[in-house]
Amino acid sequence: MHAVDSRPAPAQAPQATPPKPVKRVRSRGQRDSGVAWLLSLPTLLILVAMLGYPLYRMIVLSFQNMRLRELFSGATPPWAGVDQYTKALTDSVFWGVVARTAGFTVVSVTLSVLAGLGIALLMRRVTRGVRMFMMIAMMFVWALPQLVAAQAFRWLTDSDFGVLNYVLTQLGLDYDTHSWFVNPWEGWAVITALVVWAGIPFLAISLSAGLTQVPKELLEAATVDGANPWQSLRNITLPILKPLLMIVTTLSVIWNFGLFTQNWALRDGHPEPVYQTLATYSYTQAFGRSIYSYGSAISVITVLLMLGVMVFYIRQMFKIGEVD
Amino acid sequence: MKRKIAVAAALAASLFGAAACGNSGSDEGATSANGTVDGKGKTIKVWLMVDAETSWKGVVEDASKRFTEATGAQVNVEYQQWANHLTKLDATLAGSDVPDVVELGNTEFSKYVFSGGFAELNKGDFENSGTWLSGLSGACESEGKTYCVPYYAGARVMIYRTDLFEKAGITEAPKTYADFLSAADKLQTGNAADKKFSAVYMPGQYWYAAMSWVKSTGGEIAKQDGGKWVGQLSSPQSQEGLQRWVDMVKKYSKADVTKNENEQAGIFSQGSGGIFYGNAWEQGVAEEVRKDPNDPNSELVPTKVKGKLAAAPLPDVPSFLGGSNLGVTAKSGNKELAAQWVKYFTDSKSMEGLIKASALPNATALLDKAATDNPKIAPAALSAKNSWFPPNAEKWADVEKGNILQTMLTDILTGKKTVADGAKWADEQIAATLNEA
Numbered sequence: 001m002h003a004v005d006s007r008p009a010p011a012q013a014p015q016a017t018p019p020k021p022v023k024r025v026r027s028r029g030q031r032d033s034g035v036a037w038l039l040s041l042p043t044l045l046i047l048v049a050m051l052g053y054p055l056y057r058m059i060v061l062s063f064q065n066m067r068l069r070e071l072f073s074g075a076t077p078p079w080a081g082v083d084q085y086t087k088a089l090t091d092s093v094f095w096g097v098v099a100r101t102a103g104f105t106v107v108s109v110t111l112s113v114l115a116g117l118g119i120a121l122l123m124r125r126v127t128r129g130v131r132m133f134m135m136i137a138m139m140f141v142w143a144l145p146q147l148v149a150a151q152a153f154r155w156l157t158d159s160d161f162g163v164l165n166y167v168l169t170q171l172g173l174d175y176d177t178h179s180w181f182v183n184p185w186e187g188w189a190v191i192t193a194l195v196v197w198a199g200i201p202f203l204a205i206s207l208s209a210g211l212t213q214v215p216k217e218l219l220e221a222a223t224v225d226g227a228n229p230w231q232s233l234r235n236i237t238l239p240i241l242k243p244l245l246m247i248v249t250t251l252s253v254i255w256n257f258g259l260f261t262q263n264w265a266l267r268d269g270h271p272e273p274v275y276q277t278l279a280t281y282s283y284t285q286a287f288g289r290s291i292y293s294y295g296s297a298i299s300v301i302t303v304l305l306m307l308g309v310m311v312f313y314i315r316q317m318f319k320i321g322e323v324d
Numbered sequence: 325m326k327r328k329i330a331v332a333a334a335l336a337a338s339l340f341g342a343a344a345c346g347n348s349g350s351d352e353g354a355t356s357a358n359g360t361v362d363g364k365g366k367t368i369k370v371w372l373m374v375d376a377e378t379s380w381k382g383v384v385e386d387a388s389k390r391f392t393e394a395t396g397a398q399v400n401v402e403y404q405q406w407a408n409h410l411t412k413l414d415a416t417l418a419g420s421d422v423p424d425v426v427e428l429g430n431t432e433f434s435k436y437v438f439s440g441g442f443a444e445l446n447k448g449d450f451e452n453s454g455t456w457l458s459g460l461s462g463a464c465e466s467e468g469k470t471y472c473v474p475y476y477a478g479a480r481v482m483i484y485r486t487d488l489f490e491k492a493g494i495t496e497a498p499k500t501y502a503d504f505l506s507a508a509d510k511l512q513t514g515n516a517a518d519k520k521f522s523a524v525y526m527p528g529q530y531w532y533a534a535m536s537w538v539k540s541t542g543g544e545i546a547k548q549d550g551g552k553w554v555g556q557l558s559s560p561q562s563q564e565g566l567q568r569w570v571d572m573v574k575k576y577s578k579a580d581v582t583k584n585e586n587e588q589a590g591i592f593s594q595g596s597g598g599i600f601y602g603n604a605w606e607q608g609v610a611e612e613v614r615k616d617p618n619d620p621n622s623e624l625v626p627t628k629v630k631g632k633l634a635a636a637p638l639p640d641v642p643s644f645l646g647g648s649n650l651g652v653t654a655k656s657g658n659k660e661l662a663a664q665w666v667k668y669f670t671d672s673k674s675m676e677g678l679i680k681a682s683a684l685p686n687a688t689a690l691l692d693k694a695a696t697d698n699p700k701i702a703p704a705a706l707s708a709k710n711s712w713f714p715p716n717a718e719k720w721a722d723v724e725k726g727n728i729l730q731t732m733l734t735d736i737l738t739g740k741k742t743v744a745d746g747a748k749w750a751d752e753q754i755a756a757t758l759n760e761a
Binding site: 069071159269270271290 | 418440441584
């Protein structure tokens with residue numbers, strides 16, 4: 001946040017000579033912004049090429065009706081107006097997928113942020129050696145590609161060969177050939193566990209970095225004044241951590257809302273309807289069933305839904321910036 | 325969101341390719357596979373599925389050798405995985421650097437023929453084309469034209485543990501469905517000590533099996549009525565078959581109801597099963613595995629059930645006829661060469677090789693020969709004579725992709741839906757998918 005706000009203001013030109021101060025200041029500002037634009041040009045070009053153009057094509061596609069025939073021949077698909085959107089928005093299956101994705105996002109983000117914060121707070125308390133160990137362990141989790149982690153979880157929970165069933169059976173429970181994906185709640189618990197587990201390192205490490213901004217003296221003073229740890233956390237630590245918490249939560253929402261790899265891999269590339277999220281659903285429609293336009297429409301709706309959520313957060317972030 | 329954009333980028337990339345290469349392949353007439361073509365200095369690209377690599381690589385090499393001798397052209401075979409081959413094919417066919425010959429599952433072909441992905445061929449150019457198995461060639465034909473060539477078939481049989489049969493006092497393979505059930509009963513009681521034991525190992529999403537049971541009582545999946553497809557699973561006959569399958573699975577199988585048949589041979593090879601329902605070659609897969617699963621040339625090591633398996637037709641249950649076809653892509657730059665390669669790869673000599681490798685040949689004329697030449701596939705060859713095939717609808721592949729039947733089966737087996745409710749739901753989904761404009 002501070003980095004964003006600390007742009008040198010044009011007014012900081014005290015040595016400007018009296019005759020034409022306004023002009024001098026402006027030309028300086030123009031030169032600055034010119035350099036800024038020049039420096040960000042490569043990034044902007046790449047963004048436009050890699051994100052802008054595909055996004056534009058996706059939006060165009062969502063107003064057409066493209067099938068395999070058009071894909072093969074290269075012919076322009078027939079225009080379909082808002083048909084694809086009507087189809088999605090009036091389909092109860094689609095809304096089921098939206099609700100499921102949103103529900104999963106709320107649960108998984110809450111769990112991972114709480115766990116991340118808890119671990120970050122714990123890391124302040126433990127000795128240096130333990131802290132190092134925790135850091136390294138989390139780095140390993142973080143470094144693991146999503147697909148590899150998902151595959152490992154798939155094996156752990158396999159009904160025939162899975163270690164999880166084996167261990168539970170050894171403990172005296174009847175988990176032989178138990179399938180974890182028959183009951184959607186159990187299946188989603190596995191997926192959520194995987195996502196939360198893989199999400200904790202980023203959150204814990206970022207938040208523990210943020211915690212270093214909380215002055216120890218302040219906490220000590222609070223303790224001297226009779227505040228209990230809970231009060232210190234609520235009234236000192238969290239307010240200081242709030243901007244960072246906001247950002248990592250927002251990022252987690254973005255990532256988890258786009259859940260694809262985990263449920264896709266755990267269901268072996270063909271998720272049942274109860275394991276479909278917006279990302280897999282749009283992929284299945286577009287690439288599985290070759291209804292490219294419908295898939296695109298779903299993607300556009302997903303982006304809009306995300307923006308709806310994001311507006312709230314972005315506004316919050318600007319507010320925080322202004323207060324600073 | 326990042327992922328959305330990745331999807332969009334992939335789509336856009338495909339679009340670029342499509343725009344760059346333009347239209348080709350329409351109204352050109354059939355590509356001939358006869359006559360001489362000078363292919364010197366040319367290489368054709370062939371996409372075969374991984375089965376050819378694991379089970380009959382020699383046949384591929386032999387056909388390619390004969391093709392190269394005749395035409396002078398080289399062959400570059402790339403083996404594909406079933407899990408993602410269609411997505412890969414779609415993206416590739418949208419571009420201009422396309423494979424010349426592509427293998428697809430017989431139930432997958434209609435969609436591509438309809439979408440103009442494959443070139444027309446001269447049926448008469450290919451050996452045994454007069455007696456091609458209709459379950460395979462059905463998907464190749466559209467409006468009297470032929471767009472692909474049947475390659476091989478697989479009919480499902482029951483594969484069982486001879487040692488456990490003996491122990492249970494069962495002396496011969498079941499002759500009727502009642503025999504089959506009583507054998508399952510005996511296996512179940514005889515092996516009650518093993519908590520993981522399935523008298524009949526049947527994964528819950530094995531829809532080819534479930535639909536075979538539906539066919540066994542005269543049921544249907546869907547039929548065309550006045551140009552519209554109508555789901556038929558709710559019909560009394562279909563429901564009876566479905567119920568029969570569900571009862572059998574609930575009683576004799578401990579298999580995961582959310583798994584399909586992909587891993588069944590491997591799981592069966594662990595020894596906790598009495599019977600499973602699979603393709604003839606799955607017997608081999610259950611008996612021996614590659615020491616290094618990633619290296620098709622590594623040595624074979626026996627499993628726990630090595631030498632203890634036998635196959636027989638499942639009595640009174642018609643078999644699903646699976647298999648593959650080969651097509652020449654419409655965008656191929658070497659259509660004639662490609663058609664020639666297909667000709668060599670599907671001629672009687674190649675078929676003999678396939679029979680040796682325990683795959684069924686592509687024509688009824690060769691089925692009897694298969695049964696006598698290779699006793700291992702005799703039950704499958706018999707099964708193939710009493711076989712069925714999914715509705716030959718252009719969008720059938722979408723029913724498979726949409727997991728409609730799989731979901732119905734899992735829902736019924738877990739008790740989430742009754743047979744009647746599940747069938748009704750599936751009928752609605754199937755009709756919606758097949759009739760989708």
